[in-house]
Amino acid sequence: MARRDRGALVTRALFGAGLLLLGVVGAVLLLRSPAPKTPPTTAAAPPPATTTAPPATTTAPPPAPVQVTSVTPFSATISWRTDTESTDRLAVSLGSGPPTLWSAAVGPSVDHSATVRGLVFDTDYRVAVAGREVAFHTPRPSTSTVASTGGGAIVLDGSPFFPLMVWGECPAQYGNLIASGINLIAHNPCGGANAQVDALAGRALSAGIAGDAEAQNPALIGWFFPDEADSHHLTGRTLPPVPEASIVGRISLLTLSNHVYSRAAPLAWGRAMYPGLIARSDVVGFDLYPLQSWCLKTEIDDVYSAQRELVGLAGGRPTFQWIESGKMDCGARGGVVTPKVIRAESWLAVAGGAHGLGFFPGEWTPANAAAVAAVTADVKAIAPALLGASTPASANAPLRVAAHVLEDAVYVVAVNPTRRPVQARIAVGALGDREVQMLGGGTLRAHGGVLTETIAPLGTRVYIAPPG
Structure with a gap:
């Protein structure tokens, strides 16, 4: 029994030592292990400070110069x-x-x-x-444009107006007419005044026919009396009634035949009706057509002379003239209406005092359409001057001249109505020694109020001297 107890004691001692050794090793391992990492704690960023912007100060931009x-x-x-x-x-x-x-x-x-x-x-x-x-x-005109006359010109909404007209064309032709500078169309044979106004839509002005059922359209600036009323044996008493321009803001226009001109044969009933006819109108014009009505081959100087006569008869009313722009009654028996003829006749009428132009017939060859467009463009560039005060001007025969002054600028129109070149001497005292520009290009200097140059056959000149 005693040997067995001794072994037990040894066994117990070894077992205790082993436990002690395990404890030491565990402690060492525990001491050598890194401490567990604690994730860093970061304080939340404070919210951004709220600042109230001062009210914006807006300074109006300075006005444009x-x-x-x-x-x-x-x-x-x-x-x-x-x-x-x-x-x-x-x-x-x-x-x-x-x-x-x-x-x-x-x-x-x-x-x-x-x-x-x-x-x-x-x-x-x-x-x-x-x-x-x-x-x-500039905008298109309104449908309530007020028309009147004053100072020998048509006046629209208080401003002088130079009409560039066509008569008796259908709406299908309007685009071509407007492209050539036409600004007033009268008498629509393809639908009447209302259809004319609608088709134009403000691209050009409209005039009706006196007595027509649609003549009350408010977009019309006025009415034409029956065409060539003198040829139809009408008088001032038998013209259709129209309201007075001062009451309705629309004007009456009258076209006479070439028989009003002293060099034309009178009508069978004479010329006594002309004062009464003219007195009924606000604006009066005529058609001469020397090449295609008189059947002349070359002579067009009567365009100027007849215009001067009409101005004398008109009693201060605005006057106009219809310019031949294609074949009519005479055909090949008369002279050919070329672009040069159109330009020369137009400026002869203006030099004679016309304050409006019409072109008839209203369907043109491409070359004649270009000539009409050139005339209308030049007229529009200086229209207020052409409607303004005249100043003395003269030139050597056979030239025809006229001059106007507007806001110290001087405007001179000169035309050679012949088929040969002319060495021109044009005297306009208001020019002094100024340099003038020519519509279409070029310059020329006046000396003592005189311009000198050669003007070609049927040549036209429009000189402009800017204010001094």
């Missing part, structure tokens, strides 16, 4: 500012062309404003003043 302050179909008002007091005037250009109109001089001041009247509706313009430029486009 040149501004279009008002534009109508027939006028424009321009304002401008200069750094120092000055006296300036507007220089007005039609489209991309050179200046052809000027305003009255304004000043001395730093703030300026000027109005130009007699502009063309639905057209691009440029205005230069004080070294700056501004462009604008």
Whole structure:
């Protein structure tokens, strides 16, 4: 029994030592192990400070140096500012062309404003003043344009108007007519006045026929009396009644035949009816057609002479003339209506005092259409001047001349009505020694109020001397 107890004691001692050793090893391993990592704690960022922006201060931009302050179909008002007091005037250009109109001089001041009247509706313009430029486009006329007469011109909404007319064409032709510069169309044989107004849609003005059922359309600027009323044996008493222009804001227009001219044979009933016919109208014109009505081969100078006579009969009324623009009664028996003839007759009428032009017939060859377009473009560029005050002018025969002054600019029209060149000497005292520009290009200097140059057969000249 004693040996067994000794072994048990040894076994127990070894077992205890083993436990002690395991405890030491465990403690060492525990001490050598890294401490568990605690994830860092980061405090949440404070919310951004809320700041209230101060109210924005808006400063109005300074006014533009040149501004279009008002534009109508027939006028424009321009304002401008200069750094120092000055006296300036507007220089007005039609489209991309050179200046052809000027305003009255304004000043001395730093703030300026000027109005130009007699502009063309639905057209691009440029205005230069004080070294700056501004462009604008005139709108189409309204359907309530007020028409009247004054100073020997048609007046629309208070501005002078130079009519460029066609008679008796159907709406299918209107696009071509407007492209050639026509601004007034009368008598629609393909549907009447209402259809005419609708088809034009403001691209050109309309005139009706006196006594017609549709003559009350408010878009019409007036009425034509029956065409060539003298040839139909009408008198002032037998013309159709129309309201007075001062009451309704529309005008009456009368076209007489060539028999009103002293060099034409009188009608069978004489000439006594002309004063009464003219007295009934607000605007009076006539048709001569020397090549295609008189069947002359070359002579067109009567266009000027007949116009001068009509101005004398009109008693201060605006006058116009119809220009032959194609074959009519005479055909091959008369002279050929060429582009040069159209240009020469048009400017002969203007030199004679016409304040309106019509072109008949209204269907043209391409070359004649281009000639009509050239005439209308030049007329539109200077229309207010052509309707303004005249100034003395003379020239050597056979030339025909006229001159006008508007806002210190001088405008001279010269025409050679013959088929040969003419060495021209044109005297217009208002020119002085100024340099003049010619519509269509070129310049010429006057010396002591005299211009000299050679003008070609059937040649036309329009000279412009800007304000001095």
